Amino acid sequence: MAGEISDAIIRVRDITVQFGKTRVLDGLNLDVKRGEILGFVGPSGAGKSVLTRTIIGLVPKIAGSIEVFGVDLDAASAAERRGVERRWGILFQQGALFSSLTVRQNIQFPVREYLKVSQRLLDEIMVAKLGMVGLRPEVADRYPSELSGGMIKRVALARALALDPELVFLDEPTSGLDPIGAGDFDELVRTLQRTLGLTVFMVTHDLDSLYTACDRIAVLGNGKIIAAGSIADMQASQHPWLRQYFHGKRARAVMG
Amino acid sequence: MSGNPTLERIASGNGLALCATGSWTARFAPVLERMVADAEKLGGTRPNIVIDASRVSKLDTFGAWLIERLRRSLTQGGVEAQIAGLSANYSSLVDEVRRVKAEPIVETDRVTIAGMLEQIGRSVAGVGGTLIGLIEMLGAVLAAAGHVLIRPRGFRLTSTIHHLEQVCWRAVPIVVLITFLIGCIISQQGIFHFRKFGADIFVVDMLGVLVLREIGVLLVAIMVAGRSGSAYTAELGSMKMREEIDALRTMGFDPIEVLILPRMLALVLALPILAFLGAMAALYGGGLVAWLYGGVDPEAFLLRLRDAISIDHFIVGIIKAPVMAAVIGIVACVEGLAVQGSAESLGQHTTSSVVKGIFFVIVMDGVFAIFFASIGM
Numbered sequence: 001m002a003g004e005i006s007d008a009i010i011r012v013r014d015i016t017v018q019f020g021k022t023r024v025l026d027g028l029n030l031d032v033k034r035g036e037i038l039g040f041v042g043p044s045g046a047g048k049s050v051l052t053r054t055i056i057g058l059v060p061k062i063a064g065s066i067e068v069f070g071v072d073l074d075a076a077s078a079a080e081r082r083g084v085e086r087r088w089g090i091l092f093q094q095g096a097l098f099s100s101l102t103v104r105q106n107i108q109f110p111v112r113e114y115l116k117v118s119q120r121l122l123d124e125i126m127v128a129k130l131g132m133v134g135l136r137p138e139v140a141d142r143y144p145s146e147l148s149g150g151m152i153k154r155v156a157l158a159r160a161l162a163l164d165p166e167l168v169f170l171d172e173p174t175s176g177l178d179p180i181g182a183g184d185f186d187e188l189v190r191t192l193q194r195t196l197g198l199t200v201f202m203v204t205h206d207l208d209s210l211y212t213a214c215d216r217i218a219v220l221g222n223g224k225i226i227a228a229g230s231i232a233d234m235q236a237s238q239h240p241w242l243r244q245y246f247h248g249k250r251a252r253a254v255m256g
Numbered sequence: 257m258s259g260n261p262t263l264e265r266i267a268s269g270n271g272l273a274l275c276a277t278g279s280w281t282a283r284f285a286p287v288l289e290r291m292v293a294d295a296e297k298l299g300g301t302r303p304n305i306v307i308d309a310s311r312v313s314k315l316d317t318f319g320a321w322l323i324e325r326l327r328r329s330l331t332q333g334g335v336e337a338q339i340a341g342l343s344a345n346y347s348s349l350v351d352e353v354r355r356v357k358a359e360p361i362v363e364t365d366r367v368t369i370a371g372m373l374e375q376i377g378r379s380v381a382g383v384g385g386t387l388i389g390l391i392e393m394l395g396a397v398l399a400a401a402g403h404v405l406i407r408p409r410g411f412r413l414t415s416t417i418h419h420l421e422q423v424c425w426r427a428v429p430i431v432v433l434i435t436f437l438i439g440c441i442i443s444q445q446g447i448f449h450f451r452k453f454g455a456d457i458f459v460v461d462m463l464g465v466l467v468l469r470e471i472g473v474l475l476v477a478i479m480v481a482g483r484s485g486s487a488y489t490a491e492l493g494s495m496k497m498r499e500e501i502d503a504l505r506t507m508g509f510d511p512i513e514v515l516i517l518p519r520m521l522a523l524v525l526a527l528p529i530l531a532f533l534g535a536m537a538a539l540y541g542g543g544l545v546a547w548l549y550g551g552v553d554p555e556a557f558l559l560r561l562r563d564a565i566s567i568d569h570f571i572v573g574i575i576k577a578p579v580m581a582a583v584i585g586i587v588a589c590v591e592g593l594a595v596q597g598s599a600e601s602l603g604q605h606t607t608s609s610v611v612k613g614i615f616f617v618i619v620m621d622g623v624f625a626i627f628f629a630s631i632g633m
Binding site: 098099100111114115116117118121124125127128129131132137143144145146161163164191194195196 | 325345353
């Protein structure tokens with residue numbers, strides 16, 4: 001199991017989550033180091049999104065504790081919690097853009113709410129963020145319903161990055177992107193991590209992302225972390241699911 | 257957390273160094289923006305200016321962009337400006353924002369008088385469109401009904417029963433309660449005023465005619481428009497938003513037949529039943545008040561009721577119900593299918609479904625009143 005890491009930005013201890021009678025997460029422990037890109041994999045329905053949503057506080061847990069930026073989220077006051085929320089950005093699986101706001105308003109929304117800056121700076125930052133995620137400024141006045149799936153992902157990432165957070169959660173960021181776009185996306189995540197010192201918690205199934213973008217990989221199974229470590233550790237693992245995952249047809253294709 | 261950002265000016269020969277320190281991050285964006293705006297005024301005062309970023313402890317997109325913006329506006333002011341002292345990591349960030357083209361984006365659609373007039377014109381012209389849309393939907397529903405008549409297997413009984421439960425069975429308590437109260441109020445007001453003429457007993461005539469002919473069905477129709485019309489619009493609208501209706505169509509099903517016909521049928525069956533129950537509840541409430549408040553005992557009430565009203569009154573009332581149901585259903589379905597991709601649009605169309613539904617119900621009631629008057633019913 002992942003040992004104690006002193007510089008953990010997320011510290012999850014003995015998390016148990018249950019829906020009705022099904023136990024989705026069962027005494028799960030996980031640490032995410034500051035400045036790393038953690039790839040999070042596991043079979044479909046294993047509870048990867050549930051863990052993400054539990055950490056960010058959208059799913060109630062029945063036991064365990066979660067610390068983000070050293071703040072225990074259960075014990076935190078409303079103000080402390082807001083402080084934490086301002087420092088993280090979240091990319092939801094479906095984008096979760098506000099459908100009645102334009103792209104521009106979507107990206108500017110968190111900035112406008114948290115910082116008192118001029119409209120000019122808001123617009124410039126919005127264009128910069130759009131550029132970072134590989135979109136042209138012309139899409140700024142479109143509504144989410146007028147965007148393609150890949151563009152929605154990119155805009156949602158731009159919104160997640162709007163306030164230059166220290167930590168981002170990405171829920172399947174490259175699904176629905178073409179391979180070139182997905183490659184650019186990995187590159188982008190890498191660049192941001194290098195320049196901004198970003199910590200990334202990435203749920204993904206994209207083997208390419210795991211190979212090129214992630215520093216460390218954690219695998220979820222049976223409600224627990226069954227393995228955590230570098231990609232080489234994963235390949236060396238004898239766990240049947242991991243063997244299948246990292247030595248299957250697609251994995252071989254990626255490794256060449 | 258590192259300290260507040262500053263931008264010191266240090267003269268060096270005939271040039272100037274702007275020395276940025278502290279953390280240039282989003283948190284300090286308002287301060288940074290003011291500092292940069294001040295420094296931008298230096299444009300033209302010196303031949304060359306160096307922006308020294310070597311003592312910046314922390315930099316993010318906001319800081320990087322503001323430094324880049326300062327460089328640009330100084331360059332525009334004819335100064336040879338450059339950024340120096342960036343660490344390798346930060347310089348790639350500045351390179352990233354350097355690609356930003358900062359043409360000011362002009363907000364479109366401003367409110368003008370001409371624009372407002374145009375809006376009014378479009379709304380008026382839109383009325384015709386609405387009517388055509390309703391007639392189209394009526395035609396489509398009738399065609400689907402015809403199709404189902406020829407091929408009864410295509411009829412969706414389960415769905416119809418499900419909607420019947422939603423719009424009829426589950427509506428009974430609230431409809432009965434409200435009509436009961438309305439009956440009480442009409443009766444109380446009637447007795448209060450008729451008593452001045454010693455004509456207490458005529459409250460029964462008023463109650464009977466009013467409830468059976470007009471109020472009963474009209475009130476129930478308005479309640480159904482608010483309760484079920486809005487639900488239909490919201491259901492169909494969110495299905496439209498998630499492309500479920502398109503999916504249905506591509507599988508070779510007609511959304512009118514699958515989604516709208518069962519809903520329409522359920523509503524057309526439900527409204528007469530609810531109107532009847534509502535009328536009974538109103539009469540009961542009115543009778544109760546007449547007895548307790550006006551001293552008209554139940555036997556006298558029933559005798560008087562039998563004299564005052566004929567079956568015609570009841571028929572006039574109940575015949576209107578299915579027609580009103582059809583109007584409510586068609587308005588709700590047209591609005592539901594008109595929903596665009598946003599949550600706001602769903603809200604607008606649900607509102608307009610209820611408003612239009614109630615409006616058309618009242619218009620229909622007027623049309624019926626003229627019709628029945630001219631055939632002497």
